[in-house]
Each structure stands twice: as C-alpha cells, then as structure tokens.
Amino acid sequence: MEIRFSHSPEETLRMSTQELRRHFLVQHLMQDDVVRLVYAHDDRLIIGGARPLTNPLHLPNHPELKADYFLERRELGVINVGGRGTVHADGQTFELEKLDAVYLGKGTREVSFAAVSPHDPPVFFLLSAPAHASYPNQVMKKQDAAPMQAGDDKNANKRTIYKYIHLDGIRSCQLVMGLTMLEPGSVWNSVPPHTHTRRTEVYFYFDVPAAQRVFHFMGQPQETRHLVMANHEAVISPPWSVHFGCGTSHYGFIWGMAGENQVYNDMDVVEVKSVL
Numbered sequence: 001m002e003i004r005f006s007h008s009p010e011e012t013l014r015m016s017t018q019e020l021r022r023h024f025l026v027q028h029l030m031q032d033d034v035v036r037l038v039y040a041h042d043d044r045l046i047i048g049g050a051r052p053l054t055n056p057l058h059l060p061n062h063p064e065l066k067a068d069y070f071l072e073r074r075e076l077g078v079i080n081v082g083g084r085g086t087v088h089a090d091g092q093t094f095e096l097e098k099l100d101a102v103y104l105g106k107g108t109r110e111v112s113f114a115a116v117s118p119h120d121p122p123v124f125f126l127l128s129a130p131a132h133a134s135y136p137n138q139v140m141k142k143q144d145a146a147p148m149q150a151g152d153d154k155n156a157n158k159r160t161i162y163k164y165i166h167l168d169g170i171r172s173c174q175l176v177m178g179l180t181m182l183e184p185g186s187v188w189n190s191v192p193p194h195t196h197t198r199r200t201e202v203y204f205y206f207d208v209p210a211a212q213r214v215f216h217f218m219g220q221p222q223e224t225r226h227l228v229m230a231n232h233e234a235v236i237s238p239p240w241s242v243h244f245g246c247g248t249s250h251y252g253f254i255w256g257m258a259g260e261n262q263v264y265n266d267m268d269v270v271e272v273k274s275v276l
C-alpha cells in the first residue's frame, strides 16, 4: 500500500507539475488481477482499485493499519464502473452491474472481488475511511441513487448527480459517495467550484475516451493549479482545495468524501469570477 502524507496550501503553491502529480494524482489504480491501495493521510482515506479477471481478488490487510483485518476499524464504499462483477463479504454476495455500489461496514472480515466474465471485467473503485460503529452492508443500484439534475447545455455542464452513501441513502460513519455523469457536449464539472474544509474529497474519472483528457483544477481558490488526467485516474482534494474540471469530451466521475460531517450540500461556493 502506498502512503501519501498531507501537504499544506503554502507548500502546494510552490510545486512543479511533477510534484503536484506525485502528491495528489493517483494513477494505475486499475490493474488486471490486482487490488491497489493508496493511503492518503487527509482524513485517513484509503483509495483503491480492483479489476479481477479470472480469480477472486481478496482485499488485503496491511501492517500499517495495525489491525487484524482491513475493516476492523474501517468502512468501505465500492462502485463498479466496468462489466458485471461480484463483491463477497463474510458469506454475503453482492452483484454489481456498471454504476452499482455496495457499502461494507466496520467488522466485515473477509472481502473479495470477482468478475462474472473475464472478457468484460468489473472495474471496482474503492474508498475507505476510519469508522467507529458498524452499519449494515448494503447494495444500491444506480437507479435508486437519488438522481439529481445539475447544470445546463449552454454552460456545457449538464449532468446527473447520483448519491449512494449519504445521510438519506446508505448510512455510514463518515463516508459520503456518489457519481456524476455528464451529458454529451457537456464538459465542465462542479462549477461553480467550492471547498469544504470539513471534508477531504477524492474524484475518480471514468468513461474518458483513451485519446481525451480531463483538466482537473485544484488548489486554494485564488491559487489554482491543474492536473491533466486520463481515464481511471483519481485525485486527492485536501479540505482546503477546490476540485472541478473540464474535459476534452464528456465523462463520468466518482466522488467520495470523509471528515467532519456528511452534509452533501455543505460547500463553500467560490464565485467563478473570483477564481484565480
């Protein structure tokens, strides 16, 4: 498991492109028959990817957690952005089609991921946060994820926001998770931008065509920097950072958060005209 420590706003504004990418961008998350994990010390999030082909993949423990098993003191959200797959959790099996999610609570001992067909493998995005109580393991289909329309065509940001793990959906200790799908012709996400110093957020871009990129903006609202991101890459947004982006095509992205509260609308909006 890779470990990423936190960085202050002050040091971040002096970083080169390569330094920004090394500290905030998470690449190569989805590898065949591998569970890859990255521990980000911002809100102690663990970001992961699992792409099982022929064999079930087990969620490993890690010595750094000083736990008997991964979810001893943690909870986990999983969203599938690939083909049909299954998530096994202590004798329960959850089947996830593309854009379905499952929540696994603290105390779940055995977790594994499998493909239904190796020719169309699932692509599981994982996000885990520390947990103090056990909430039930639960699956949610995309159509049950409270779709909410946002943006419009003329501003090229028409999109649908699906919420899976949140106060009125699957309950959790800290995790808040969902995804956003942009309409063809719409390319801007999360405009107007915002921060929420109460929570760290991770964006994971998917359905980005191979020849296209998303220009993701981060940084303090008047000190923005950008990261050029390809399909299946994630970016860590520290609590003080904006997180919004513009693609060279339409795309989708998973967003996931943890921290002080779980109120989805708790965003300190930054007027577009004040961004620098």
Ligand SMILES: O=C[C@H](O)[C@@H](O)CC(=O)C(=O)O
Residues within 6 Å of the ligand: 150, 159, 161, 179, 180, 189, 190, 191, 201, 243, 255, 264, 267
């Ligand atoms: O804090 C919330 C997150 O940044 C996202 O949910 C925003 C988003 O998906 C969007 O506007 O499309």
Ligand SMILES: [Zn+2]
Residues within 6 Å of the ligand: 194, 195, 196, 201, 243, 267
């Ligand atoms: Zn946000």
